[in-house]
Amino acid sequence: MAEGKKEQQLIGGEIERSKAEDLLYKMVLTRTFEENALEMFALGKVHGTMHVSIGQEAIAAGAGPALKEGDYLLNTHRGHGHFLMWGGDLNLMMSEFLGKENGYCRGRGGSMHIADVESNNLGAQGIVAGNLPISVGVGLSIKIRKTKQVVLTLFGDGAANEGAFHESLNMASIWNLPVIYLCENNQYAMSMAFERAFRIEQISDRASAYGIKGLTVDGNDVIAVHQAVREAADRAREGQGSTLIEAITYRYQGHSKSDRQLYRTRDEVKKWMKKDPIPRFAKLLDIDEEGFNKIEEKAKVDIKNAVDFAENSPEPELSTIMEGIYA
Amino acid sequence: MREISYMEALREGLRQSMEKDDRVFLIGEDIGIYGGAFGVSAGLLDQFGPERIIDTPISEAGIAGACVGASVTGMRPVGEMQFSDFVVLAMEQIVMQGAKMRFMFGGKAELPFVIRLAGGSGTGAAAQHSESLENWFVHVPGLKVVMPSSPYDAKGLLLSAIEENNPVMFFEHKLLYKMKGDVPEEMYTIPIGKSKIVREGKDLTVIATSIMVPRSLEAAKILSKEGIELEVIDPRTLKPLDEEPIIKSVIKTGKALVVHEAVKTGGFGGEISAMIMESEAFDFLDAPVRRLAGLDVPIPYNRNLEYHAVPQVENIVEEARKIVQNIY
The missing domain is CATH 3.40.50.920 (Rossmann fold)
Incomplete structure (x- = not known):
């Protein structure tokens, strides 16, 4: 780590201190958002389903912030963290989560489809691997417009076994498209364990089959993810095409609200909790218990305020139900 | 008035759209040097080059996904399903993504893309190359479905479809490609939604x-x-x-x-x-x-x-x- 004044330090040789502190806060905020969301479900305040990323926050913290303004994001169903890291407004996000008219998608999308096209955030995704072919189009669009943007496409280990994965990576490769494929390998596709669904050691091994660069990083390490995504973006901008990054992580909670988690042991979950990315990043930033408690307190207050904001926001009018289908 | 075929009318519509608007590009299987399985895009590669007449691997989901992703980021792609039957391999991208994206995002996205599909029987191509699947898409909110029956309509509706700011499924008929009829040389549009x-x-x-x-x-x-x-x-x-x-x-x-x-x-x-x-x-x-x-x-x-x-x-x-x- 670089010596010198605290604010000038480049954390892990990669991220400026002030930015890193903000990322830590947003990691805590993501977790608080999701814990609060689980509570709201339990209390019956929200309906439907949602997918929390508790335990996986380092990937979001490392990925989006490694890109530049104007780049594109194609998110997954487990994307609250990525949404916040992309600059999402907490209040409007909470409004969308509660299905309110002033939410990002006017309450039509909810947690699973939240998007902010204005900031080139092209949405979370309800279909596993559904965003992979779309990234081909975004990549082509960038290439034809010659704008030097890149697209960050997120997906899980489950998506790597969909046919769309193959079509997408092959097309991105042959046309040298500026797509960063970031696979969040959290060890389970719903109940399907990685070991049962793959006969390879690493999903990134598949990159060589498409003639693109592939690498596996510790997905619980903000710095490692940031570096991998930043370097992939640099290569893409220089016309060197796509990269497949596999980030190894673990989801502590079930797949969705209905998951009884019969496919794994409590011990396994506990083992991974020891590698929790949040205390790990706090430690890297030399933040003591008192400092960390302050961050947690701030996150709780911000979430509470966002809930108040959303709960006091208007429901969509029934008369608007047919709006937004066609331009 | 000048008489040309349904296929030539489509080709002329594609050419004029691309000359007028550089956001328009074509993407599909064998549409470049081969000219498309039925010849609709013949000659367009020479005029517009491989950046705008994009030959793809056999990847129908990829073609549809390319249309979704390119359109939502400001382009106006025209994708081709070589035989309309092959659209089954692209259903997820068209139905789950392209058709719904605008609505799911609260009306804040625009997806101006066209999928052209060569449909219909009568060529001896049997069960996997002859279907008429248009009604599947009629059942999907977010899509528009167009089916021209003459050279005049083919060109006018195609030009409208490309100018449309929504996904349009454009069903052509293989037996109509050779049908001749009066078609104006200039650009003209036939409104979508008019019988x-x-x-x-x-x-x-x-x-x-x-x-x-x-x-x-x-x-x-x-x-x-x-x-x-x-x-x-x-x-x-x-x-x-x-x-x-x-x-x-x-x-x-x-x-x-x-x-x-x-x-x-x-x-x-x-x-x-x-x-x-x-x-x-x-x-x-x-x-x-x-x-x-x-x-x-x-x-x-x-x-x-x-x-x-x-x-x-x-x-x-x-x-x-x-x-x-x-x-x-």
């Missing part, structure tokens, strides 16, 4: 789509000699459907027959029929609304069986005559 009365008559309203339009016109000529005058309406756009002219016509004739090539069960004929029943035309009906459509069978290879699987001119003549004479 056309292609023949006026007093005895029976025939609502026909795609190749069933010329077949119905043939049938009308034959019946005219018997003193039976068919009114033939081509919806041209299946979704959104231009209901008013159909309702007015049925009020006038008191009788309606829907003719399409796609299989009858779950086909577009049921939709038209129900629409008529629900309208003020119901009170004017002198006979049940009838549907003449493809048999509920995969398209057979054998020439005679294939011919028999979908409505032909003689079937339309016979069915129309029965309705007019009140025998059914």
Whole structure:
């Protein structure tokens, strides 16, 4: 780590201190958002389903912030963290989560489809691997417009076994498209364990089959993810095409609200909790218990305020139900 | 006016769109040097180059995904399904992504893309290269569905589809590619969602789509000699459907027959029929609304069986005559 004044330090040789502190806060905020969301479900305040990323926050913290303004994001169903890291407004996000008219998608999308096209955030995704072919189009669009943007496409280990994965990576490769494929390998596709669904050691091994660069990083390490995504973006901008990054992580909670988690042991979950990315990043930033408690307190207050904001926001009018289908 | 083929009309529409708007590009299998499986894009590679006439690997989901992703980021792609049957491999991208994205995002995204599909039987291509699947897409909010039946409509509707700020499924018919007709050289558009009365008559309203339009016109000529005058309406756009002219016509004739090539069960004929029943035309009906459509069978290879699987001119003549004479 670089010596010198605290604010000038480049954390892990990669991220400026002030930015890193903000990322830590947003990691805590993501977790608080999701814990609060689980509570709201339990209390019956929200309906439907949602997918929390508790335990996986380092990937979001490392990925989006490694890109530049104007780049594109194609998110997954487990994307609250990525949404916040992309600059999402907490209040409007909470409004969308509660299905309110002033939410990002006017309450039509909810947690699973939240998007902010204005900031080139092209949405979370309800279909596993559904965003992979779309990234081909975004990549082509960038290439034809010659704008030097890149697209960050997120997906899980489950998506790597969909046919769309193959079509997408092959097309991105042959046309040298500026797509960063970031696979969040959290060890389970719903109940399907990685070991049962793959006969390879690493999903990134598949990159060589498409003639693109592939690498596996510790997905619980903000710095490692940031570096991998930043370097992939640099290569893409220089016309060197796509990269497949596999980030190894673990989801502590079930797949969705209905998951009884019969496919794994409590011990396994506990083992991974020891590698929790949040205390790990706090430690890297030399933040003591008192400092960390302050961050947690701030996150709780911000979430509470966002809930108040959303709960006091208007429901969509029934008369608007047919709006937004066609331009 | 100058006469060109349905295929040439499509090609001219594509060319003029690309000359006018550099956001328009074509993407599909064998559309470049090969010129498209049926020749629609022949010569366009020479004019526009491989950046805008994009030959793809055999990856239908990738083609559709490319259209979704490129359109939502400001381009106006035109994708091609070499045979309309292959759209099954792209359904997820079209139905789950392209059609719904604008709505899911609260009306804040625009997806101006066109998927062209070569559909229909009659070429001996058997069950996996001959289907008429347009009604699947009629069932999907967020999509528009267009089916031109003449060279003039082909060009005008294609130009409209490319200018449209929504996903459009553009169903062409393989047997129509060689059909000749008057087509203006300049650019012109035919509004999406507007039907056309292609023949006026007093005895029976025939609502026909795609190749069933010329077949119905043939049938009308034959019946005219018997003193039976068919009114033939081509919806041209299946979704959104231009209901008013159909309702007015049925009020006038008191009788309606829907003719399409796609299989009858779950086909577009049921939709038209129900629409008529629900309208003020119901009170004017002198006979049940009838549907003449493809048999509920995969398209057979054998020439005679294939011919028999979908409505032909003689079937339309016979069915129309029965309705007019009140025998059914």
